[in-house]
Amino acid sequence: MSGGGRPTAAGEGEVRKTVLPGGLRVITETVPTVRSATLGIWAHVGSRDETPALGGATHYLEHLLFKGTRRRSALDISATLDAVGGEVNAFTAKEFTCYYARVLDSDLPLAIDVVGDMLTGSVLDAAEIEAERGVILEEIAMTEDDPGDCVHDLFARALLGDSPLGRPVLGTVETVGGFTRDRLARFYRKHYDAPHLVVAAAGNLDHDTVVRQVRAAFDRAGALERTAGREPVGPRTGARTLRAGGRVEIADRSTEQAHLVLGMPGYSRNDDRRWALGVLSAALGGGMSSRLFQEIREKRGLAYSTYSYTSGFADCGVFGVYAGCRPGQLSDVLKICRDELDQAARHGLPDEELRRAIGQLSGATVLGLEDTGALMHRLGKSELCWGEQLSVDEMLARIAAVTPDDVREAARDVLGRRPSLAVIGPLTDRQASQLQDAVA
16 A cells, blocks of 8 residues: 655655555655665664573674675675665664665665665575674674773663663674574564565655565565565554663773763653753753853863763653763763753753754754755654654754743753763772762
């Protein structure tokens, strides 16, 4: 069955959606003013779908689907798109995985055929599984060597505990080392059928043509026939209670900087209060004029990088503050972070700062959708996470509708919660003890 396009604002392309027999969704945005197109195939599986023994399986499969199909070798996959100047890549998140290619508009049929073949025809060759195991172990080691990245995994463990959301997307040396072909093949068959997939494409394209080409690519592998009569898998639902705050995770390492993330539970992606929390985050740490940037970097010179962020999952959310500083300045930076969050929780922020934050968030939303890759990302993620598409004007309207009272209420609710903390750096015993006390 097919869904029609929605009315669009000036500067937006037409968005259309078709659901093929077998539950495969195809959603496109036509932008006739460009000469490129980006295709993404989104799988409704992420690291939160893994048991402890399967930690890292989703990411492992992401690598393996590039390693050959019944029709193409690993070299064929890369060389075919290299030959037309295309880009092909993938990423794994906690709730979904995406495989994408960016090409000239005339080469979109080729991208559909290649990426579709990867998703439906992977052979999961045993030799490739062993070779890629070493690559992934190196990726884990590389992440461990980047404390600015690793501290976010440490914070997830502090806030979310030993749960699928609290464990690293890459898995661990132990879990990756224990994967067998049979275990990965079962995971692949379970999560990579048509009802779990969304095909999203944006650029100079025709929706009906894309649908025909996608259908041909999936029919070639028999993927739609195998799931005939099934409906698409809908967005995740549920309610999750996060652990109480006050958890501190410390990794003592000989780094030049200490890296910290301080945060607390936020709002899920289905909670309408997320718009107000987004404005609050922009005001606190979203730009050079934000509270944290001004206090920590501009006025006191204590850090080069500091920011706040929000992250929403289907059933819970996270608000966090990051800073990287010299180890001797860690206590001062943490105190400033605590003071600013406490101040906002008790008294809110001035209307002028909130207006500036709304303007910044609105501008970033529009500017972040200036290329076909960003448009494709919005289409695919929106379909998987919400089952609907918000136009740019609708998103801007949601941001503009946020009132100072909304932000003050979000600040009292979220920032008033007891925080958790993650720190990586060369810490003395006294510093470690002070960190425990800082979130008590």
